[in-house]
Amino acid sequence: MSAVAAPSAKRIAWLRRRRAAAAAWSDFRHDRAGMIGLVILILFVAMALAAPLIVPESELRAINALDNPVWASPSEFSPMGTDSLGRSVWAQFVWGARISLLVGLAATVMAMLIGTVVGVAAGFYGGRVGGVLMRITEWFLVIPFLPLAIALAAVLGPSLTNIIFVIGITSWPSTARLVRAQVLTLKERLYVDRSRALGASDAHLMGRHIMPNISGLILANTTLTVPIAILSETTLSFLGLGDPTSTSWGKMLEDSFQQGALTEQAWWYYVPPGLGVLFVVLAFTLVGHALEGILDPRLRNAPTE
Amino acid sequence: MSADIQPATAAPTLLSVRDLHVTYPTDAGPLEAVRGVDLELGARETLGLAGESGCGKSSLATALLRLLPRGAKVTGEVLLEGEDVLGMKPGRLRAVRWTGMAIVFQGALHSLNPVQRVGDQIAEAIVLHAKGKGPRAATRVGELLELVGMPARRARDYPHQLSGGQRQRVLIALALACDPKLLVADEPTTALDVMVQAQILRLLEDLKEQFGLTTLFITHDLSTLAAACQRIAVMYAGRIVEEGPAHAVFDAPAHPYTRALAAAFPIIGDPAFRHNPSGLAGDPPDPRALPSGCPFHPRCPVMHEECPRVDVELWPAGEGRRAACVEVRA
Amino acid sequence: MSPRYVIGKLGGSLATLLFVVVFNFFLFRIVATDPVANLFRGRNLTESQRDELVHEFGLDGSLLHQFWAYVQQTASLNLGRSYSTNETVVSEILDAAPATIWLVGVSTILSAVIGVALGIAAGWRRRSKTDYAATTFTMTTYSMPDFWLGMLLLSLFAVTLGWFPVGGLQDPTSTATGPALWADQAYHMFLPALTLTLAYLGEYTLVMRSSLLDTMREDFLVLARAKGLRDVVVRNRHAVPNALLPVVTLAAINFGFVLSGAIAVEAIFSWPGLGLATYDAINGPDLPMLQGLFLVFSASVIVFNLLADLLYAWLDPRVREA
Numbered sequence: 011m012s013a014v015a016a017p018s019a020k021r022i023a024w025l026r027r028r029r030a031a032a033a034a035w036s037d038f039r040h041d042r043a044g045m046i047g048l049v050i051l052i053l054f055v056a057m058a059l060a061a062p063l064i065v066p067e068s069e070l071r072a073i074n075a076l077d078n079p080v081w082a083s084p085s086e087f088s089p090m091g092t093d094s095l096g097r098s099v100w101a102q103f104v105w106g107a108r109i110s111l112l113v114g115l116a117a118t119v120m121a122m123l124i125g126t127v128v129g130v131a132a133g134f135y136g137g138r139v140g141g142v143l144m145r146i147t148e149w150f151l152v153i154p155f156l157p158l159a160i161a162l163a164a165v166l167g168p169s170l171t172n173i174i175f176v177i178g179i180t181s182w183p184s185t186a187r188l189v190r191a192q193v194l195t196l197k198e199r200l201y202v203d204r205s206r207a208l209g210a211s212d213a214h215l216m217g218r219h220i221m222p223n224i225s226g227l228i229l230a231n232t233t234l235t236v237p238i239a240i241l242s243e244t245t246l247s248f249l250g251l252g253d254p255t256s257t258s259w260g261k262m263l264e265d266s267f268q269q270g271a272l273t274e275q276a277w278w279y280y281v282p283p284g285l286g287v288l289f290v291v292l293a294f295t296l297v298g299h300a301l302e303g304i305l306d307p308r309l310r311n312a313p314t315e
Numbered sequence: 316m317s318a319d320i321q322p323a324t325a326a327p328t329l330l331s332v333r334d335l336h337v338t339y340p341t342d343a344g345p346l347e348a349v350r351g352v353d354l355e356l357g358a359r360e361t362l363g364l365a366g367e368s369g370c371g372k373s374s375l376a377t378a379l380l381r382l383l384p385r386g387a388k389v390t391g392e393v394l395l396e397g398e399d400v401l402g403m404k405p406g407r408l409r410a411v412r413w414t415g416m417a418i419v420f421q422g423a424l425h426s427l428n429p430v431q432r433v434g435d436q437i438a439e440a441i442v443l444h445a446k447g448k449g450p451r452a453a454t455r456v457g458e459l460l461e462l463v464g465m466p467a468r469r470a471r472d473y474p475h476q477l478s479g480g481q482r483q484r485v486l487i488a489l490a491l492a493c494d495p496k497l498l499v500a501d502e503p504t505t506a507l508d509v510m511v512q513a514q515i516l517r518l519l520e521d522l523k524e525q526f527g528l529t530t531l532f533i534t535h536d537l538s539t540l541a542a543a544c545q546r547i548a549v550m551y552a553g554r555i556v557e558e559g560p561a562h563a564v565f566d567a568p569a570h571p572y573t574r575a576l577a578a579a580f581p582i583i584g585d586p587a588f589r590h591n592p593s594g595l596a597g598d599p600p601d602p603r604a605l606p607s608g609c610p611f612h613p614r615c616p617v618m619h620e621e622c623p624r625v626d627v628e629l630w631p632a633g634e635g636r637r638a639a640c641v642e643v644r645a
Numbered sequence: 646m647s648p649r650y651v652i653g654k655l656g657g658s659l660a661t662l663l664f665v666v667v668f669n670f671f672l673f674r675i676v677a678t679d680p681v682a683n684l685f686r687g688r689n690l691t692e693s694q695r696d697e698l699v700h701e702f703g704l705d706g707s708l709l710h711q712f713w714a715y716v717q718q719t720a721s722l723n724l725g726r727s728y729s730t731n732e733t734v735v736s737e738i739l740d741a742a743p744a745t746i747w748l749v750g751v752s753t754i755l756s757a758v759i760g761v762a763l764g765i766a767a768g769w770r771r772r773s774k775t776d777y778a779a780t781t782f783t784m785t786t787y788s789m790p791d792f793w794l795g796m797l798l799l800s801l802f803a804v805t806l807g808w809f810p811v812g813g814l815q816d817p818t819s820t821a822t823g824p825a826l827w828a829d830q831a832y833h834m835f836l837p838a839l840t841l842t843l844a845y846l847g848e849y850t851l852v853m854r855s856s857l858l859d860t861m862r863e864d865f866l867v868l869a870r871a872k873g874l875r876d877v878v879v880r881n882r883h884a885v886p887n888a889l890l891p892v893v894t895l896a897a898i899n900f901g902f903v904l905s906g907a908i909a910v911e912a913i914f915s916w917p918g919l920g921l922a923t924y925d926a927i928n929g930p931d932l933p934m935l936q937g938l939f940l941v942f943s944a945s946v947i948v949f950n951l952l953a954d955l956l957y958a959w960l961d962p963r964v965r966e967a
Contacts, residue, residue, distance in 0.1 A: 149661060149664060152661055152943070152946055152947060152950060153665065153668075153943055153946070154901070154902050154904075154905040154906070154942050154943060154946050155902075156905050156906060156908055156942075157905045157923070157938065157939045157942040157943065158939070160908075160923065160927060160935070160939075161672055161673070161935060161936075161939050162672070164927060164930050164935055165672060165673060237788065241790055244790045244793075245790060245792070245909055248790070248792060248909055248912075249908065249909060249912070249924060249927055250927055250928060251927065260790075263790070263792075263793060263796070266796075267796070267912075267913070272796060272799060272800050272804055272811075273804060273811075275800065275804060275805065277800060280793070280796050280800075281797070283793075284789060284790060284793035284794075284796070284797070287788075287789065287790055287793070288785070288788050288789045288793075291788040291789070292784065292785065292788040295784065295788060377867065380871055382867055382870055382871055408873075409873040409874070409875065410873065411873075412870075412871055412872060412873035413871065413872045413873050414873075417871070418868075418871050420864060420867070420868055421864075423864060425863045425864050425865055426864040426865055426868060427865050427868070428865045428868075428869070428883050428887070429865070429887065429962070429963060430886050430887055430890075430961065430962055430963075431883075431886075439872065439874075440872045440873075443872060443873055443874060444873065473962045473963070475962075475963050489868075
């Protein structure tokens with residue numbers, strides 16, 4: 011080891027970042043709720059990724075279920091019983107996790123990208139551009155999500171990409187608002203002014219000074235947006251606007267409702283998908299709050315008592 | 316243990332504080348903000364308490380009436396007119412608050428309830444301690460406001476409609492509402508500009524005279540204490556490091572920290588002065604990681620070789636004076 | 646609160662509403678390249694049927710012409726006719742509105758009152774057992790799909806135990822009128838209202854708790870205690886009124902949103918309100934209904950946002966007497 015010459019600025023920055031990450035991980039480890047959330051998340055993501063290994067996809071098709079008893083309870087047909095077509099609920103649950111998680115994450119990524127770009131632009135440029143961008147953002151926030159999503163989905167037609175698009179396009183405004191506020195405070199900081207005086211370009215300022223300082227905020231916010239996206243997908247699928255060719259937890263709820271699981275008292279069909287959503291949403295929320303506590307500069311200095 | 320000093324006057328002791336410790340629970344372990352303070356105030360006396368932010372003076376003030384946040388621990392003895400405050404039952408404590416001792420807080424924007432008219436906030440204290448109800452209370456509120464130099468009709472205002480100086484006057488009027496014997500003024504002029512500061516100080520002087528108040532005046536600005544008090548105590552790192560007659564302490568400080576405080580010339584309107592009134596380099600020590608021996612030694616301009624090893628105490632330093640410095644002992 | 650403030654807010658709301666109307670038009674016309682084919686997918690249309698629909702939806706003529714026709718119609722509250730029932734959209738909406746207003750109104754009030762009380766209890770004694778219990782409970786209810794909670798309640802209390810009806814507004818076989826009828830309707834409303842209340846009270850609890858914690862840091866609370874007031878009085882007379890301000894605005898805004906958020910819950914309980922109407926319209930798809938409902942939902946949010954602004958301005962003396 012050993013550097014005879016003085017370490018470069020880059021190395022110092024990297025070391026500092028590593029130390030910050032280590033401190034953050036240790037903070038995170040001590041936030042018990044956050045750790046529980048993380049464990050739950052890992053379990054579900056693993057299940058979703060390993061779906062083909064757990065249950066063959068063919069079990070989802072009604073045509074392969076002709077020999078199965080219909081409305082079988084878990085004790086009659088393990089592990090989670092069957093629906094009115096004899097399809098394995100367990101298969102739907104495992105494969106449904108994939109779509110629910112996929113849509114949730116993809117829509118969130120889309121919302122984050124748009125929201126960050128708009129937020130940074132609105133905060134950084136201010137003036138006319140900023141004003142217009144904020145107007146648009148505020149307008150989106152006023153429109154109630156569900157009617158807008160329904161309207162868009164009804165017009166665009168039900169498909170996987172459409173539903174990701176619909177949720178993404180309706181979720182970016184709150185991120186944009188958050189990011190803009192943070193960018194505004196950062197802009198005030200001295201080092202941005204100094205950098206500008208030294209002739210730094212906008213791109214340099216945004217890349218070197220603004221982005222690293224909001225990345226923590228964005229990460230925490232992303233983790234907290236995923237649950238909203240998952241809940242949205244569940245509701246939209248339940249209403250019949252989801253992708254008809256695949257199954258998701260929301261679709262399971264729709265099917266169970268349409269097939270009359272409630273009157274059949276076939277709880278094994280509608281309880282598991284709801285529980286799945288509940289646990290995944292809860293997990294993301296716990297992890298998100300833990301991250302917020304660590305990464306959000308505004309919460310950093312909050313007094314403990 | 317330090318030697319007992321008899322109060323300079325023969326007046327009865329109104330407030331007696333012995334070995335006061337205040338500890339806060341924090342995520343990083345207990346934080347001792349006040350580490351064994353003794354004080355005595357005779358009737359009609361004014362004692363000044365000086366020190367920079369973080370020395371524990373505000374914790375001391377709030378501890379006297381047990382106003383610390385939940386979880387904070389106070390030990391020691393606080394006698395108000397001979398009565399033990401720390402051991403009082405809650406009912407008695409609430410009765411004594413504001414009638415026995417009242418606090419004039421710093422007049423920041425949120426020192427008063429933002430959604431309640433200032434007159435109502437004063438009346439609340441009057442009604443609570445049965446000094447009047449309804450119209451009688453309203454009249455008294457008017458009298459109190461005029462006493463502090465504000466027109467009675469301002470009682471209908473909300474705190475945000477008042478200037479900093481006016482808010483401070485309201486807080487003083489409020490403090491006097493139940494005829495307290497002891498007044499604790501915690502940084503009453505800090506948030507104000509110089510002209511208004513002078514007015515408020517003069518107001519406090521007049522009121523003290525008029526009502527024969529006993530006062531504990533807490534501030535970071537030593538020079539204001541020199542004129543306003545009979546005696547001064549200087550706090551550092553949770554302990555008193557010097558005390559004595561006001562002029563003696565100010566003109567010929569015995570402790571190097573007091574010397575620094577007394578010598579500092581604040582730039583008018585400089586907010587940084589508040590955070591470093593002594594002008595010394597460095598920061599006050601973290602109560603969880605105090606320097607060994609004399610807690611002041613890392614910043615002391617005349618530090619001796621023995622200072623990091625000596626457990627300093629308040630040693631006699633002249634007529635009615637004490638200081639916690641090895642130089643005094645010599 | 647100056648008249649200028651009110652007019653300013655009013656103007657802003659009107660502008661937003663106008664924008665919604667414009668958006669509504671373009672959404673259903675522009676997004677789909679062939680709106681008729683898209684909206685009637687899966688249905689075989691004859692040539693003449695197609696032409697008729699195109700004309701009915703005003704899709705012939707230039708875009709500007711269509712737009713102008715649309716604006717005129719909307720302004721005169723002509724929102725078209727429902728495709729499925731052929732009644733005017735306006736009459737369908739007016740028929741369905743009261744059921745939703747009752748359901749959402751009662752639920753919002755209950756969830757606000759209970760949620761706030763829980764939030765105060767949790768925040769005042771931070772990190773106590775009460776706090777952890779309340780926070781855990783609300784986080785759980787807040788993390789589940791509201792209609793799923795409805796399904797659980799329905800299956801347990803209506804299907805399994807039979808304590809409540811499985812759906813609908815009232816007993817279809819009964820001929821009761823007056824108070825007896827209202828009692829029956831309230832009986833039918835119990836489960837859906839319980840669902841919405843539980844689903845939404847979490848937000849109030851969390852916001853009130855957080856607002857109270859912020860307020861508790863303020864100096865004036867130390868002053869209140871120093872005066873000799875009892876802890877409960879300090880909490881209720883000084884802390885809560887200050888902490889309550891943001892919550893009031895939240896409640897007002899929420900009402901606007903919950904109006905449209907009850908869509909899935911109404912579907913579960915077959916509650917004949919705007920939500921069920923939307924659910925049915927989706928399955929059409931009944932374009933005029935969807936368009937009309939979208940307008941109504943958006944308008945209600947805008948109106949309640951405006952009310953929330955004015956309410957906050959009136960309650961907070963710092964804004965009122967500025």
